[in-house]
Amino acid sequence: MTKTARRAPWILARSAQAATAAAAVADVFRAAAVRDHHLHHTDASLQRSGFMSMVFLYVMTPAIVLFLVWLARSRHNARELSPLAPVPSRAWTIGAWFVPVVNLFVPRRLVLDIGRASSASWEQKRDTALVNLWWAAWITHAVVLTVGGRAAPGSMPLLVVAEALMVAAAVLLGLVIERITALQGAALGATVPVAPLARV
Structure with a gap:
């Protein structure tokens, strides 16, 4: 391993x-503004809804970019730590998120593979459960948002559920980022590669 590779991506982690x-x-403010416009069709509500949607787009785009850059860097470190582990390629680590249907299942597996390859300290039950909870919250949020938008547009209960899931997914993702980065920070100084763990 080169000396430049022996660093956990903490700056990227904190930024993401x-x-x-x-x-x-x-997204919470965007969803509230969109619901308000659905219930009260006024020029003011339209402007507010459009503005909040634009703000969300401007905030969400760098969040996606920073997360994917962090993930790519973490994949590189995991490959350095565990050359024999089933770590995905860099192209697939990024590309899988943009392939329809595939992006409902494969990204979870990629994150798990990177986590397992990052350190022998990966705890199979606890750490896998953390990734699974994050992914379940994210996917359920998308489902509730899509189904609710068609079946009951403007429904306050569905809005609350969808945004609670969004916030939960963000918190859980922050914990996933923290865990993998911390594992790599502790393991990157080791001279012995991490033994590959069984996949589930």
């Missing part, structure tokens, strides 16, 4: 965590 939190907050 902050951007993800900001995006979750922006």
Whole structure:
């Protein structure tokens, strides 16, 4: 391993965590503004809805970019730590998020593979459960948002559920980022590669 590779991506991790939190907050305000416009069709509500949607887009885009850059860097470190582990390629680590249907299942597996390859200290039950909870919150948020928007547009209970799931997914993702980065920070100084763990 080169000396430059022996560093956990803490700056990227903190940036991705902050951007993800900001995006979750922006989405709450966006959803409220969109619901208000659905219930009260006025020029003011239209402008407010459009403005909040634009703010969300401007906040969410860098959050996605920062997370993917962090993930790519973490994948590189995991490959350095565990050359024999089933770590995905860099192209697939990024590309899988943009392939329809595939992006409902594969990204979870990629994050798990990177986490397992990052350190022998990966706890199979606890850490896998953390990734699974994050992914379940994110996917359920998308489902509730899509179904609710068609079946009951403007429903306050569905809005509350969807945004609670969005916030939960953001918090859990922050914990996933923290865990993998911390594991890599502790393991990158080791001279013995991490033994690959069984996949589930």
